[in-house]
Amino acid sequence: MKLSRRGVIAGATALGILVSSTAAMAETLKVAGIFTLPVEQQWISRIHIALNAAAKRGDIEYVYSENVSNTDYERVMREYAESGVGLVVGEVFGLERAARKVAADYPETAFLMGSSFKPQEPNFSTFDNFIHEPAYLSGMVAGAASKSNVIGMVGGYAIPEVNRLMHAFMEGARETNSDVKFLVNFIDSWYDPPKAKESAFAMMDAGADVMYAERFGVSDASVERGKLAIGNVIDTSADYPGTILASALWHMEPTIDIAIAAVADGSYKAEDYSQYSFMAKGGGSLAMDASLVSADIVAAVNARSAEIMDGSFTVKINDEAPVSDN
Amino acid sequence: MDILQILISDSFWAAAFRIATPLIFGVLGALICEKAGVLNLGIEGIFAAGAMAGWMAVWLGAGLWGGLLVAALTGGAFGLLHAILTVPLGLSQHVSGLGITMLATSLSYFTYRTTLPNVSSPPRIVPFQPLDIPVLSDLPFVGLVLFQQTAMTWLAFFMVALVWWVLNRTPLGMAIRAVGDNPDAVDAQGLSVYGLRIGAIVAGSALMALGGAFLTMSAFDAFFFGMVNGRGWICIALVIFASWRPGKALLGAVLFGAFDAFQVRLQTEVGALVPSQVFLMAPYVMSIIALVIVARRAEYPRALLTPWFKGQR
Numbered sequence: 001m002k003l004s005r006r007g008v009i010a011g012a013t014a015l016g017i018l019v020s021s022t023a024a025m026a027e028t029l030k031v032a033g034i035f036t037l038p039v040e041q042q043w044i045s046r047i048h049i050a051l052n053a054a055a056k057r058g059d060i061e062y063v064y065s066e067n068v069s070n071t072d073y074e075r076v077m078r079e080y081a082e083s084g085v086g087l088v089v090g091e092v093f094g095l096e097r098a099a100r101k102v103a104a105d106y107p108e109t110a111f112l113m114g115s116s117f118k119p120q121e122p123n124f125s126t127f128d129n130f131i132h133e134p135a136y137l138s139g140m141v142a143g144a145a146s147k148s149n150v151i152g153m154v155g156g157y158a159i160p161e162v163n164r165l166m167h168a169f170m171e172g173a174r175e176t177n178s179d180v181k182f183l184v185n186f187i188d189s190w191y192d193p194p195k196a197k198e199s200a201f202a203m204m205d206a207g208a209d210v211m212y213a214e215r216f217g218v219s220d221a222s223v224e225r226g227k228l229a230i231g232n233v234i235d236t237s238a239d240y241p242g243t244i245l246a247s248a249l250w251h252m253e254p255t256i257d258i259a260i261a262a263v264a265d266g267s268y269k270a271e272d273y274s275q276y277s278f279m280a281k282g283g284g285s286l287a288m289d290a291s292l293v294s295a296d297i298v299a300a301v302n303a304r305s306a307e308i309m310d311g312s313f314t315v316k317i318n319d320e321a322p323v324s325d326n
Numbered sequence: 327m328d329i330l331q332i333l334i335s336d337s338f339w340a341a342a343f344r345i346a347t348p349l350i351f352g353v354l355g356a357l358i359c360e361k362a363g364v365l366n367l368g369i370e371g372i373f374a375a376g377a378m379a380g381w382m383a384v385w386l387g388a389g390l391w392g393g394l395l396v397a398a399l400t401g402g403a404f405g406l407l408h409a410i411l412t413v414p415l416g417l418s419q420h421v422s423g424l425g426i427t428m429l430a431t432s433l434s435y436f437t438y439r440t441t442l443p444n445v446s447s448p449p450r451i452v453p454f455q456p457l458d459i460p461v462l463s464d465l466p467f468v469g470l471v472l473f474q475q476t477a478m479t480w481l482a483f484f485m486v487a488l489v490w491w492v493l494n495r496t497p498l499g500m501a502i503r504a505v506g507d508n509p510d511a512v513d514a515q516g517l518s519v520y521g522l523r524i525g526a527i528v529a530g531s532a533l534m535a536l537g538g539a540f541l542t543m544s545a546f547d548a549f550f551f552g553m554v555n556g557r558g559w560i561c562i563a564l565v566i567f568a569s570w571r572p573g574k575a576l577l578g579a580v581l582f583g584a585f586d587a588f589q590v591r592l593q594t595e596v597g598a599l600v601p602s603q604v605f606l607m608a609p610y611v612m613s614i615i616a617l618v619i620v621a622r623r624a625e626y627p628r629a630l631l632t633p634w635f636k637g638q639r
Contacts, residue, residue: 038439038551040448049446067435067551152594158602183594186602192555194545198341202590205337217546239450321602324594 029264031055032080033064034073034090037190042216042233043129043250047089047114050252059260060087070094074102081106087263089256090114093159100124110268112259116160119270127255127273128161129233131284132168133308134248136315137301138230138286139172141246144297145228146210149179152203153212153322154196155186160319162186162214165232165248167318169212175304176297181325183208193217201225210245219243228292235287246288246301254282280309332591336470339584343475344545346583348373350482351537352561353568353575354489355401355530361493361570362526363506363629367423368408369534370558371430372401376535378434381542381549382441384451394478394539401535402528404430409527413520416633427558435551448548454478476544478536483576485533490572502526506627509634519634534558560613567617569624581616585609 031051035041039048048064055062063085068076073095080088081102091114092099103111103124115126142151151173155162166184173180183206185199196217203211204225211229213219219240222229231237231247255276262268277283286305290298307313332338352369359366366372380397384390404426411422442449454476457463462473493499505512505522513519537557542549560582568574586609593605 040445040550045446185590185593186606188603188606189552189555191550191552193548193550193553194345194541195555197545198345198587199590199594201337201341202587203594205335206591206594216548216550220546234447236447239447324596 028058029060029087029260030085031060031062031087031089031260032085033062033066034068034076034080034088035064035066036068036070036073036091036094038066039064041191043114044091046129046233046250046252047256050256051089053253054256054260059257059264074098077102077111078105081109086110087112087259087268089259093161110259110263112255112273114161119272121270123268123270125259125268125271125273127277129250130164130274130277130317131233131248131250132164132317133279133315134284134286135165135168135232136172137305137308138232138246138248139169139174140176140301140304141172141288141293141297142169142210142212142228142230143173143175143177143180144294145245145292146173146177146180148207148209149177150181150183150203150207151210151212152183152200152206152208153185153214154199154203154218155184155214156190157188158186158321163319163321164317166212166214166322167320168315169230169248170322171316176300182322184322184324187215191216193220197221213244231287237287237289242292244289245292246286249285249287250277251283251285252277279305280311329592329595332588332595336467338587338591339467339471340474341587341590342580342584343471343479344583345586346579347475347479347482347544348537348540348557349561349564349579349582350486350576351533351540352558353564353579354485354572355533355537356561356565357568357570357572357575358489358493358502358530358533359405359527360565360630361506361627362502362523362530363509363627363632363634364409364412364523364527365419365423365562365631366405366408366426366527366530366534367420367562368404368426368430368531369423369561370554370556371427371434372404372531372534373538373541373554373558374434375404375430376401376538377542377554378438378538378549379535380539381451382438384543385449390454390543393543394481394536397535397539397543398532401538402532404535405528405531406524408531409524412633413523413527416635419631419633431554438549438551448550450547451543453542453547454544478540478544481536482540485536486572486576493572503627506629509629513634513636519636523634534561537561563613563617566621566624567613569620570627578616582609582613585612 035044051062054060065076087110089112096117100120111124119126183203187195193216196215200218200221209227211218211222213229214232219229222243223240229243231244233250235247237244255273376397379400380393383396384393408426411417412419456474459473463469509519564578567578589605589608
C-alpha cells in the first residue's frame with residue numbers, strides 16, 4: 001500500500017481523536033486503600049472485598065497498600081493524594097490527628113477512614129464496623145447455648161470498636177440467659193492466635209463453654225476442647241464445622257458504594273458513615289447455623305432481628321471497656 | 327478459682343510449657359551464638375522466617391517433619407549471612423543483627439504474599455497434635471502437663487539436653503566455649519576461630535527458626551504477618567537470665583511461660599479491678615526483676631561482641 005501525505009494526516013487525526021476519546025472514557029474514579037495489616041485480616045478483608053467488587057463492576061480503579069505501619073501511614077496517604085487518587089479508604093485508629101492534618105492539605109481528595117473520632121470538614125469522613133446489632137443477636141444465641149452460664153470473650157485491644165460489639169453481645173446474651181456471667185480478656189494484638197488460644201483455654205479452665213471469638217485462635221481452642229464459639233465480622237463456620245453457632249457479619253459494600261457515588265457526582269463531604277454498617281442499611285447481618293441452634297431461639301432471634309430492622313428495637317451503644325463478672 | 331488454685335492446677339502448667347516451647351528453642355539458639363562470642367539480634371526475624379518457611383513447606387506438601395527441616399535450613403541460611411558479616415568481616419554485631427531481623431521479616435512477608443497473592447483468609451495446615459502416649463498421658467497432673475504436649479515440646483526438651491551435652495561433654499563444645507572466651511587461645515591450638523564461630527551461629531539460628539516454626543506448626547495452623555510479636559526479643563533477655571547455661575535456659579523459658587499463663591488467668595479473674603494492660607505487662611516486669619536478681623552474678627562469655635581477626639593482637 002502506498003501512503004499519501006493526505007492519507008497519513010487523516011489517519012493520524014483519526015487516531016488522535018480515538019486516543020483522546022478513550023482517555024475520556026477511562027476517567028474512572030481512582031480509589032486507594034491503605035491498610036495497617038494485610039488484606040486477609042478480618043476487619044480489613046471486608047473493606048478490601050467491597051472495593052474489589054466496585055472495581056470489578058468498573059466503577060473504580062482500585063489500588064492498595066497493605067501492612068503499612070502507623071509511622072509510615074502519613075507518607076503513604078500523601079503519596080496517593082499527590083498521585084491524583086480521588087478517594088482514599090483506610091484506617092487511622094493509630095494516627096487520628098496526623099491523618100486529619102494530611103486530609104486538610106489535600107482538599108481535592110476525598111478521605112474515608114475507619115476512625116474512633118468525628119469527621120472533619122471538608123473531605124475527611126469516618127466509618128467503623130458498627131455491627132453491634134448482629135452482635136446483640138449473636139449474644140442471644142450464645143446466652144441460650146451456655147450450659148455452664150459462663151461465656152468467655154477474647155478481644156484484641158480494649159478500644160471503642162471492640163468494646164461496643166462486646167457490650168452488645170453481652171446484652172443479647174443476658175436477654176436469653178439472666179444467669180450468664182462473662183469472662184473478658186484482651187491480648188493487645190490484632191493477630192496473635194497462639195496467645196488468643198491460651199486466653200481461651202484459660203477461660204475454659206474457669207468454666208466457659210461458649211466463646212466469643214473476636215480474634216483468630218479462639219475458635220481453634222473451642223474446637224480442640226469441644227466447646228462452642230460465636231464469630232465476629234467474617235463467617236468462619238466452614239472452617240470450624242459444628243463449632244460456630246452464629247456470626248455477626250460486617251458488610252462494607254453499602255458504605256463504599258455510597259462514598260464512591262458521592263465522589264463521582266461531586267457531592268462528597270465530611271460525614272459519619274457509621275450508619276451504613278447498621279443492619280437496616282445492609283451493613284450488618286447475622287449468620288446462624290440452624291442445625292446447632294434450637295428452633296425457639298432461632299424464632300426469638302428472627303423476631304428481634306425484624307424489630308431492629310424496622311426500628312422498634314435499638315441496641316445500646318456502649319464504648320466502655322468491658323470487664324469480667326465476679 | 328483463687329490464685330493458689332490456679333498455681334496448682336495442671337492446665338495452668340500445661341499452658342506454661344506450651345507458651346515456653348518456642349522460647350526454649352530461641353534461648354538455646356541465642357545461647358549457642360553467644361557462647362561462641364557473637365550476639366545474634368537477628369532472632370526476631372529468624373523466628374518469622376522459620377514460622378513462614380516451615381508452614382509454607384507443609385502447605386506445599388512437605389509433611390510436618392519436612393517442614394521443620396526447611397525451617398531449620400532457612401534459619402541457618404540467615405545465620406550464615408549474619409556470620410559472614412560479623413565474623414570474617416567483623417562488622418558491628420548489633421547493626422548486622424537488627425538488619426537480619428528486618429531482612430528476614432520482610433522477606434518472609436514478601437514470599438508469603440507473592441506465593442499467596444489472593445487468599446481471603448490465611449490458608450491452614452494440619453499442625454502437630456497433642457501426644458497421646460498410653461498410660462503416661464493418662465497420669466494425673468504430669469499426664470496433662472507433660473505427656474499431652476505436641477512432639478515439638480519434646481523436641482525442645484531433647485534439644486536442651488543435646489546442647490548441654492555438646493557444650494559441656496564434647497571437644498567441640500569445649501572449642502565453642504573457648505572461642506567465645508579467648509579466641510587467641512583457640513587459634514594457637516590450630517583450630518579455626520572463624521569456622522567455629524560461623525558454625526555456632528548457623529546452628530543457633532537454625533534452632534531459633536524452629537522456635538518460629540512452633541508458632542505456625544504446633545501452636546496454630548496458619549502464618550500471618552506480625553505473629554512473632556516480640557517472642558524473639560524475650561529470648562535475648564532470657565539468655566542472660568540463664569547465665570548461658572542450657573538447663574537454666576529451660577528454667578527461664580518455663581518461668582516466663584508460667585508468668586504469661588498466670589497473667590491470662592489473673593486477667594480473667596480480677597480484670598474488673600485493674601486495667602488489662604497491667605496484666606499484659608506483668609510477664610515482662612517479672613522478667614526484668616528476675617534478670618536484675620540473677621544477672622549480677624552472670625558470667626558473660628569474655629569475648630562476646632569482640633570481633634577477632636587472624637594475625638592481629
